[in-house]
Amino acid sequence: MGPKANVTLDAGARSFSTGLLPELIAALRGCRPGDLLAVIGGEASIGADIDAWCRFTRNALIETTVEAGRTRWVIRCGEAPQSSDTERPVGSRLWLYTNFDCNLRCDYCCVRSSPKAPRRALGLERVRRIAREAAGLGVGEIFVTGGEPFLLADIGEILAACAAAAPTTVLTNGMLLTGRRAEALRSLPTDRVTLQISLDSATPERHDRHRGKGTWVRAWKGIERARAEGFRVRLAATVSTDEEAEEFRRFLDAQQIEEENRVIRRIALRGFATDGVALARADLMPEVTITAEGVYWHPVGAEDADMLVTPDIFPLAEAFAAVRRAFDRESEHRRRLATIFNCA
Ligand code: SF4
Numbered sequence: 001m002g003p004k005a006n007v008t009l010d011a012g013a014r015s016f017s018t019g020l021l022p023e024l025i026a027a028l029r030g031c032r033p034g035d036l037l038a039v040i041g042g043e044a045s046i047g048a049d050i051d052a053w054c055r056f057t058r059n060a061l062i063e064t065t066v067e068a069g070r071t072r073w074v075i076r077c078g079e080a081p082q083s084s085d086t087e088r089p090v091g092s093r094l095w096l097y098t099n100f101d102c103n104l105r106c107d108y109c110c111v112r113s114s115p116k117a118p119r120r121a122l123g124l125e126r127v128r129r130i131a132r133e134a135a136g137l138g139v140g141e142i143f144v145t146g147g148e149p150f151l152l153a154d155i156g157e158i159l160a161a162c163a164a165a166a167p168t169t170v171l172t173n174g175m176l177l178t179g180r181r182a183e184a185l186r187s188l189p190t191d192r193v194t195l196q197i198s199l200d201s202a203t204p205e206r207h208d209r210h211r212g213k214g215t216w217v218r219a220w221k222g223i224e225r226a227r228a229e230g231f232r233v234r235l236a237a238t239v240s241t242d243e244e245a246e247e248f249r250r251f252l253d254a255q256q257i258e259e260e261n262r263v264i265r266r267i268a269l270r271g272f273a274t275d276g277v278a279l280a281r282a283d284l285m286p287e288v289t290i291t292a293e294g295v296y297w298h299p300v301g302a303e304d305a306d307m308l309v310t311p312d313i314f315p316l317a318e319a320f321a322a323v324r325r326a327f328d329r330e331s332e333h334r335r336r337l338a339t340i341f342n343c344a
Pocket residue numbers: 102103104105106108109110111112113114146147148172173
């Protein structure tokens with residue numbers, strides 16, 4: 001079953017035309033912004049009504065699952081917290097999930113990575129083709145993520161191919177930057193490759209609680225190694241509250257980390273997370289994200305069916321066009337709602 005709901009409404013056999021709507025409104029009145037309301041029903045066709053109603057009312061339908069012949073729709077009450085992300089043209093940033101396996105199993109991992117997760121590798125040849133085609137499509141920055149990309153024996157070649165096409169950032173837990181991985185790193189151009197290393201807190205306690213004992217210390221060593229090799233290092237924290245974010249900011253200030261080398265984001269209620277910010281596709285500006293399974297709307301939830309735009313990666317220009325078309329449809333939907341609610 002999906003995320004835990006604050007309120008559950010059993011729709012029975014009712015639909016919007018037979019009494020469900022007033023109950024839904026009453027249930028939502030008892031919710032606070034960000035709360036989750038689950039509606040469980042046997043009538044799958046009410047899903048389209050719930051989706052349209054959510055869009056009208058600026059709530060968000062974040063998940064639909066079917067179990068034992070009954071459907072469960074999870075609605076987030078109210079809009080998503082404002083993101084500090086600036087709006088970028090679709091396709092200016094390109095995300096590649098090189099693999100889904102990881103040496104860690106963080107309890108909030110948004111794509112369910114772990115040592116046991118199947119690798120589902122994009123593969124060097126596919127990455128090379130993506131990089132070649134991306135160079136002609138105006139991609140300004142490539143992000144390589146996973147899983148843990150440094151588990152791959154050919155991560156050096158993968159990053160070199162990406163860096164030849166655009167400045168490249170690799171997201172890593174920083175724990176594997178030794179031995180042959182350190183060799184691979186050394187072969188890369190330091191002016192084209194940035195390492196974004198996860199560090200969730202100023203001291204080991206909270207980081208290790210989410211990621212495993214001893215992981216903070218090993219991540220910190222990774223940060224020092226990457227810096228010693230001359231790479232730009234961006235520190236990325238995943239936090240649960242504003243207080244945790246503020247505490248980490250103070251740590252970054254003390255460490256004299258520049259603004260452009262800081263990423264602080266909230267846990268997203270996707271993947272393994274049982275708590276966090278519930279995000280629907282409509283909440284997120286699209287950032288073209290490629291995995292072995294296809295092209296996704298955004299790196300958060302890049303294995304969830306609601307984020308899949310197309311299974312076809314090539315030609316890359318067509319994949320970009322598919323994301324733009326999906327974005328246009330989403331924008332058109334919003335524009336039509338705005339017109340319907342135009343009061344003057
Ligand atoms: S959050 Fe990152 S380091 Fe943790 S399991 Fe997921 S991919 Fe691995």
